[in-house]
Amino acid sequence: MPTPDSPAPTRSPPPRALGRWALIAFAVGGLAAAFGYAAGPLDPHRLIPKRIVDTLQNNGGLHPGYRRNHAKGVCVIGRFDSNGRAAAYSKAALFAPGRTPLVGRFALPGGNPYAPDGGVSIRSFALRLTQADGQQWRTGMNNMPVFPVATPQAFFEQLQAGAPDPATGKPDPEKQKAFFASHPETAAFRAWAKDRKPSASYATEAYYGLNAFYFVDAGGHRHAVRWRVVPDNGAAAAPLSAQDQDVLARELNQRLAQGPLRWRLLVTLAAPGDPTADATQVWPADRPQIDAGTVVIERAQSQDDGECRDINYDPLILPDGIIASDDPLLPARSAAYADSYRRRTAEEAHAGGRPPQEAHR
Structure with a gap:
């Protein structure tokens, strides 16, 4: 789930490494990530953010x-250069021709800030774009084209299946096998993950929003959409080995030393009947697509004190002209992100760290 870090004094030592499938099993998101929520009291049949975040914390270590x-x-700093082509579909000011500043974050899945870069193939890219009127668009994307499950309950079960066994420090393969067998909707994700090699570059990955939203035009008409960003940054780097450490940040800085990095923002328009509440299903390839402009990244910053550090990349913080769909993962993400944000900022305050730059809103 795209979110910030604390200053060095509050950091804890690395836990035992979790296997590649353990990370995939409980930390796919990004969009991405803590997706188990339903309003109401805690009981065996309901989920609240605390249960999901507790499970993430248990799996990744505190x-x-x-x-x-x-x-x-x-952290990364840059801008979105709109070409105006999406303005006919959304009245959001950022889609008018011109530039909108952004603060972004590249990240790996999982709760271990010391994890090896090559331990898992998933990468995430979160963005906060701020319009001149102060309204913001926040989005979290991942380099996988589908999400493994469609509901908060299924995601919670996936987290449980990926919990490390205290005796081994690794997930129980039989529990994971049973989970996937009982959730056939995970097939598309598993097919993607099976042969996916961990990339050595954030810059050469495409990132998918996964969840559906609606663009709202000036006339009030809604258009169901999904978006992704596609790189224009040269050749992909060779895959990483499982234990490669801190390669991605170094490689990103090396690329940025040669100039800005760019991704095209592509928006896909749904046809009637295309699912908006199921992130495990892709829309047909022949759907209309809008090239809305270019995401430009100009420089990187350490997540310890960079501008992304205290941003909650809540996917339901949207400007006029974009609204949430009926995808149940969206309110789940928003609620769990808020719970995680409250925990880490409280921990910083208790440890005497500097106050967060921005409260959740």
């Missing part, structure tokens, strides 16, 4: 001041 998922990352 690292005070860090995000409970996507704990390891790097």
